[in-house]
Amino acid sequence: MSKKNLAMRVSIAIFAIYLLIALFAPLLTPYDPFIIAGGIYEEPSPEHLLGTNDLAQDIFSQLIYGTRATLLLGFTGAILSVSIGTAIGIVSGYYGGRVDEFITRTLDIVMTIPTFPLLLVMMMFFTPGIYVTGILMGLLGSARGVRVIRSQVLSIAQMNFITGVKVMGASDLYVMAKHVLPNLLSLVTVQFVFSAQHFMVMGIGLGFLGLGDSNVIDWGQMIDRAYQNGGVINGLWWWLIPPGMAVTFLSLSLALFGYSMEDEINPRMKLTRI
Amino acid sequence: MIEITDLKTTFSTGLFKKHTINAVDGVSLHIKKGETLGLVGESGCGKTTLGKTILRLVEPSAGTICFDNQDITRLSMREMRKIRPRMQMIFQDPDSSLNPRMTVAESIAEPLRLAGTKKQEIPKRVEELLTLVGLSLEHLDRHPYELSGGQNQRVVLARVLALEPDFIIADEPTSALDVSVQAQILKLIRDLKDELGLTCLFISHDLMVVRHMSDSIAVMGQGKIVEIGTPDEIFESPSHPYTKDLVSFAKNAVLPYKKESK
Amino acid sequence: MDIIRIKNLNAGFPTKRGLVRAATSVDLTIREGECLGLIGESGCGKTVLGMTIMRLLQPNTIISGEIFYKGQNLLALKEEEMRKLRGKELGMILQNSTTSLNPVLSVGDQIAEGIILHEGLRKKEAREKATELLEKVQIKNAAVMSKRYPHEFSGGMRERAMIAIALACSPSFVIADEPTTGLDNRTMKGVISLLAEVAKSKSMLFITHDLAAAFEICDTIAVMYAGEIVEWGDVDEVFSAPLHPYTSGLLNSLPERGFIAIPGSSPSLIDLPGGCRFKERCACSEERCARAHPLMKEISSSHKVRCHRYD
Numbered sequence: 125m126s127k128k129n130l131a132m133r134v135s136i137a138i139f140a141i142y143l144l145i146a147l148f149a150p151l152l153t154p155y156d157p158f159i160i161a162g163g164i165y166e167e168p169s170p171e172h173l174l175g176t177n178d179l180a181q182d183i184f185s186q187l188i189y190g191t192r193a194t195l196l197l198g199f200t201g202a203i204l205s206v207s208i209g210t211a212i213g214i215v216s217g218y219y220g221g222r223v224d225e226f227i228t229r230t231l232d233i234v235m236t237i238p239t240f241p242l243l244l245v246m247m248m249f250f251t252p253g254i255y256v257t258g259i260l261m262g263l264l265g266s267a268r269g270v271r272v273i274r275s276q277v278l279s280i281a282q283m284n285f286i287t288g289v290k291v292m293g294a295s296d297l298y299v300m301a302k303h304v305l306p307n308l309l310s311l312v313t314v315q316f317v318f319s320a321q322h323f324m325v326m327g328i329g330l331g332f333l334g335l336g337d338s339n340v341i342d343w344g345q346m347i348d349r350a351y352q353n354g355g356v357i358n359g360l361w362w363w364l365i366p367p368g369m370a371v372t373f374l375s376l377s378l379a380l381f382g383y384s385m386e387d388e389i390n391p392r393m394k395l396t397r398i
Numbered sequence: 399m400i401e402i403t404d405l406k407t408t409f410s411t412g413l414f415k416k417h418t419i420n421a422v423d424g425v426s427l428h429i430k431k432g433e434t435l436g437l438v439g440e441s442g443c444g445k446t447t448l449g450k451t452i453l454r455l456v457e458p459s460a461g462t463i464c465f466d467n468q469d470i471t472r473l474s475m476r477e478m479r480k481i482r483p484r485m486q487m488i489f490q491d492p493d494s495s496l497n498p499r500m501t502v503a504e505s506i507a508e509p510l511r512l513a514g515t516k517k518q519e520i521p522k523r524v525e526e527l528l529t530l531v532g533l534s535l536e537h538l539d540r541h542p543y544e545l546s547g548g549q550n551q552r553v554v555l556a557r558v559l560a561l562e563p564d565f566i567i568a569d570e571p572t573s574a575l576d577v578s579v580q581a582q583i584l585k586l587i588r589d590l591k592d593e594l595g596l597t598c599l600f601i602s603h604d605l606m607v608v609r610h611m612s613d614s615i616a617v618m619g620q621g622k623i624v625e626i627g628t629p630d631e632i633f634e635s636p637s638h639p640y641t642k643d644l645v646s647f648a649k650n651a652v653l654p655y656k657k658e659s660k
Numbered sequence: 661m662d663i664i665r666i667k668n669l670n671a672g673f674p675t676k677r678g679l680v681r682a683a684t685s686v687d688l689t690i691r692e693g694e695c696l697g698l699i700g701e702s703g704c705g706k707t708v709l710g711m712t713i714m715r716l717l718q719p720n721t722i723i724s725g726e727i728f729y730k731g732q733n734l735l736a737l738k739e740e741e742m743r744k745l746r747g748k749e750l751g752m753i754l755q756n757s758t759t760s761l762n763p764v765l766s767v768g769d770q771i772a773e774g775i776i777l778h779e780g781l782r783k784k785e786a787r788e789k790a791t792e793l794l795e796k797v798q799i800k801n802a803a804v805m806s807k808r809y810p811h812e813f814s815g816g817m818r819e820r821a822m823i824a825i826a827l828a829c830s831p832s833f834v835i836a837d838e839p840t841t842g843l844d845n846r847t848m849k850g851v852i853s854l855l856a857e858v859a860k861s862k863s864m865l866f867i868t869h870d871l872a873a874a875f876e877i878c879d880t881i882a883v884m885y886a887g888e889i890v891e892w893g894d895v896d897e898v899f900s901a902p903l904h905p906y907t908s909g910l911l912n913s914l915p916e917r918g919f920i921a922i923p924g925s926s927p928s929l930i931d932l933p934g935g936c937r938f939k940e941r942c943a944c945s946e947e948r949c950a951r952a953h954p955l956m957k958e959i960s961s962s963h964k965v966r967c968h969r970y971d
Contacts, residue, residue: 284495288554291453292509292561293482306499441844546703548925574842576701576869581913581921603844606915647845 132384138377146191153185157341161185168362175362177346178353186341187366193331193342194324194371197258201323204262206316209269210308214300216270217277224274231267239264240326247335254337257330261323269315273308280307314385321378328371343367399565399597400429400452405461407444407451421447423621424461431564434591434598436612436629438605438644444621445601449567452599453485454478466564483513483561490570492550496542502528502553503538509560527556532586548579555586559594567599572607584611605648609633617641662728663833663863664690664713669725671705671712678930679722682708684887686725687956690833690880695859697866697878697895699910701926705887706867707755710835713865714752715742729833747774751831755838757818761810767821768794768806774828793824797854816847823854834858835865840873852876871914875899880962883907886927886937889956893963903965905942936968944969 145152154171155161158181166176174183216227243264246252252260280286281304289299330336331344338345350363407422421444429435437445450456452463454470462471465485470478489495496505506524515523528535531552542550551571558566568587572580588611591598600611608615609629617625617632617640625638636642671683682705690696698706711717713727715734727734729750734742746752754760762770771793772786781789787806794802797820810818819839826834836855840848848870856877858864868874874881874895881898883891883906891904902908909922924941927933936954939945948968956966 282494284489284491285497287455288487288489288495288557289508291455291482291485291487292512292557293479294512295479298512303497307497440846546925577871578701578869578910578913578922581919582923582925584919585921604915607919610915610919647849 128384131380135377135380135384138373139381142191142195142374142377145188146195149188149192153182153188155182155185157181157185157189165358165360174366175360177349177363183346183363183366186346187343187370189341190343190346190367190370193254193336193340194327194374196254197261197327197342198320198324200255200258201261201265201326202316202320204259205265205319205323206269206312208263208266209315210273210305210312212266213270213273214277214304214308217274218281218296218300218304220278220281227270228274231270234267243326243330244333244335247330251335252337254340257327257337258323261326265319265323269319272315273311276308276311277304280304310385314382317378317382317385321375321382324378325371325375343371399431399433399466400427400599401462401464402427402452403462403464405448405451405463406459407447407456408459420621422451422458425618425621425623427616427623427626429565429597429599431597432595433614434600434612436608436615437599437601437618438603438608438615439618440603440644443618445618446569448618449487449569449599449601453482453487453567455487483509484563485565485567486558486561486563487567487569488551488554488558488571490573492547492554492574493542495554496550498542501539501541502533502545505542505553506556506560509557513561523560527560530559530590531556532582546579547575548583551575551583552586555590559590563596565597565599567601569601570603573602573604580607587611605633605644617644661692661730662689663692663694663730664688664865665726665728666709666713667726667728669709669712669727670723671708671717672722673718674720674722675930680929681887681932682929683712684932686889688882688889688892690863690865692832692863694880695864695866695878697868697874697881698884699868699871699874699881700884701869703926703929704884705929706884707837709884710752710837710865710867713835714746714750715739716752744778747831748778748829749831749833751826751829751834753822753826753834753836753839755841757815757822758842760822761818763810766807766809767813771806771821771825771828774825778829790824790828793828794821796827797821797824798850799824814847815843816850819843819847819851820854823851823858827858831862833863833865835867837867838869840868840870848873871899871910883910886932887929888937888966890938890966891964892956893960893965897960897963903959903963903970904938904967905944906938909941 160180161182162172162176162180164176164178164180166172168175172182172184174187177183177186212227216224243260246260247257286299286303289303327336327342328344331342332348334348336342336345346367347364350360353360355364403426405422405425406420408418408420410418423444425448427435437448439445447456451458454463458471462469464470465481470481500508503524506527507520510520510523525535528537533549533552533556537545537549545553571587572583575583584607590596600608602608612629614626614628615632616623617638619640625632625636625641632641633645636645666686666688669683669686673680673682686709688696698709700706708717712723713734717723723735725735729745734745761767768787768790771790772783775781775786775789776783791802791806794806799805799817799820805813810821813821823839839851839855843851852873855866859877866874866878878895881893881895882889883898883904885906891898891902891907898907899911902911906922911917912920913922922941927937927940933940934953935951936942936945936949939949942949946968952968954966954968954971956964957970958964959970
């Protein structure tokens with residue numbers, strides 16, 4: 125099995141585990157993560173695999189539930205940003221000319237705005253729930269992917285088969301949906317995976333800064349709480365380390381998947397003949 | 399069928415210092431129904447742009463285009479779309495003329511769907527078209543990269559004929575193909591033309607090919623038509639210096655062995 | 661002296677649909693100073709043959725047989741030894757100049773690459789040599805053009821640049837793979853005369869489907885069909901008196917003969933028919949053509965053919 129193939133399978137396997145954990149969280153947790161489950165700051169024991177935190181909540185259960193928040197943020201953000209980015213990229217690359225110039229110039233301006241600080245500001249002022257956070261991330265992050273999509277669309281639009289379908293009387297919308305988009309699929313998939321990874325980590329970051337949705341458990345918040353409660357000084361490793369490792373492995377698996385898909389990005393438009 | 403009067407297509411680049419290129423510089427042509435006009439010239443002379451302008455894939459800057467006695471120069475895109483099925487084009491590079499993700503069956507079915515053919519009838523029509531261009535059923539589920547250039551060009555022809563056009567522009571359809579495949583595709587185009595009574599504009603840089611395929615030939619250079627005549631006139635007694643140049647060139651590129659020996 | 665001797669070469673690629681038999685029992689010899697033209701349609705295996713000599717095929721290619729260069733079996737060499745030969749002794753002009761040149765390096769640098777690698781010259785000297793080479797391939801303003809990039813070169817000029825790259829370290833043997841595809845007539849003529857000049861001082865394998873070009877440059881012709889050599893001989897003999905029906909068919913496809921097409925298409929290299937591989941399209945095929953696979957027969961010292969009509 126080639127390296128790329130192995131990488132792909134391993135990364136999908138790891139990701140599948142996370143997904144299953146997120147979906148079946150209630151069945152996997154011994155306790156409800158919010159209730160008081162024992163004494164505070166309890167060390168790991170058979171009843172509490174990762175001990176308890178300052179509010180006597182079971183950390184293991186919290187870890188399991190935290191998967192949901194992270195995956196949700198990542199996917200919401202990715203779906204939205206990739207959809208918007210792809211749509212704009214296709215329109216820009218397909219029409220070219222003034223439309224393209226206008227979009228590119230606008231994009232240049234928009235991209236000078238630092239998205240993360242802007243997100244922080246909005247979070248601080250509006251303290252939105254997790255779904256809205258995901259939407260905000262998606263909207264602010266759409267500009268990034270446009271460039272790559274656009275350049276691929278530019279080369280596809282040159283191809284004779286596109287002209288051919290236009291000559292047959294197809295509308296522009298038809299051409300974009302039925303001919304341009306399918307040829308972008310591998311590129312879009314890779315973008316999706318990398319965006320998801322990016323937003324998941326961003327979500328953790330927000331939680332760590334205390335800007336996460338307090339009704340939802342997320343790893344960032346857990347790490348933050350651990351710090352605030354002297355986790356490092358008091359050696360509360362069972363609280364501090366597991367969330368960090370959880371996000372690291374998730375991030376790695378997605379990056380690995382993206383890496384293994386690299387070869388698929390180049391569409392085999394021209395094959396040399398024997 | 400096709401009447402072009404004083405057609406001009408100009409491209410301009412640059413925002414401040416406008417640099418204009420007169421790709422098509424006052425071309426007037428007339429193609430009768432059922433006739434094939436060969437358009438010959440070297441690369442860069444504007445022949446491809448002329449073809450695209452006639453189909454309004456590129457907007458003309460001046461002049462008129464008449465298709466079947468209808469002025470189509472300023473028709474809206476919507477109106478154009480209604481007429482489009484009747485005027486089709488085949489391109490030089492068979493590899494990029496087909497969507498690499500679609501199978502042969504899907505590629506041929508697409509124009510049928512666009513034209514509104516009933517769903518049940520499509521498979522039958524696809525088979526008919528397949529046979530018409532000399533392919534067989536085993537090719538239906540193949541993708542373009544699995545077929546040779548010649549076979550792909552046949553698929554392109556099948557697609558184009560699915561719309562039952564009256565007029566076809568063939569832009570260097572065999573320039574990217576081997577000698578033996580070229581002969582096959584040229585024969586196919588000729589047979590289809592005769593069988594279906596098509597009017598054709600055949601564009602090529604190869605004078606020998608154009609001579610073989612056309613009823614009359616127009617020689618193009620730097621955006622203008624420099625000479626028009628029958629294939630024999632052009633070959634035996636060219637008048638314009640540019641034409642003379644092309645003809646002497648073509649004559650010299652010929653293999654000396656003319657007799658076929660067994 | 662034979663500079664290249666190919667003995668019983670078989671090459672195949674395993675694919676999802678089956679084994680692609682790109683070369684079957686190929687025997688060819690090229691004498692020193694000779695230019696052999698390898699003609700055939702796309703997909704017949706001729707590029708594969710060129711790549712096999714250079715050992716530039718995918719690692720999972722199945723190869724058997726021997727290819728001797730000046731007496732040394734190239735197929736038995738280790739990769740590092742082969743690398744020393746590539747560029748220095750064996751040059752190759754690749755197909756499709758548009759994609760075979762690195763778009764982000766100047767043309768001069770790409771020519772210099774080989775020189776630096778094999779002759780150990782320093783960048784400055786290598787660049788000067790590159791400019792000289794560009795002059796030799798008749799590119800005007802060589803010094804200026806050397807610093808330009810491939811996209812600033814026209815198709816014909818790119819082809820000449822490819823020739824310069826192949827000749828950079830003065831190899832004794834050059835393979836030219838379809839150098840004229842995609843060029844218009846006038847440019848083609850220039851490239852062909854350049855190659856004719858090169859052929860005078862080197863041994864060459866000229867792979868093409870352009871019969872007129874092969875006629876002008878080559879001393880000998882080998883005709884390839886469905887992975888096999890079906891005819892071999894002196895260029896004048898093959899073109900004026902072709903023995904194999906496929907060769908006659910090819911000649912008839914030419915404009916001068918009226919574009920007479922050979923019916924049908926070549927067999928898939930995965931699903932090769934038994935007996936003679938050309939029988940489906942042959943006007944004079946007989947019963948024995950379906951039964952037995954024809955062997956290469958020597959008709960004269962300068963003409964061989966693989967066809968039952970001459971048994």
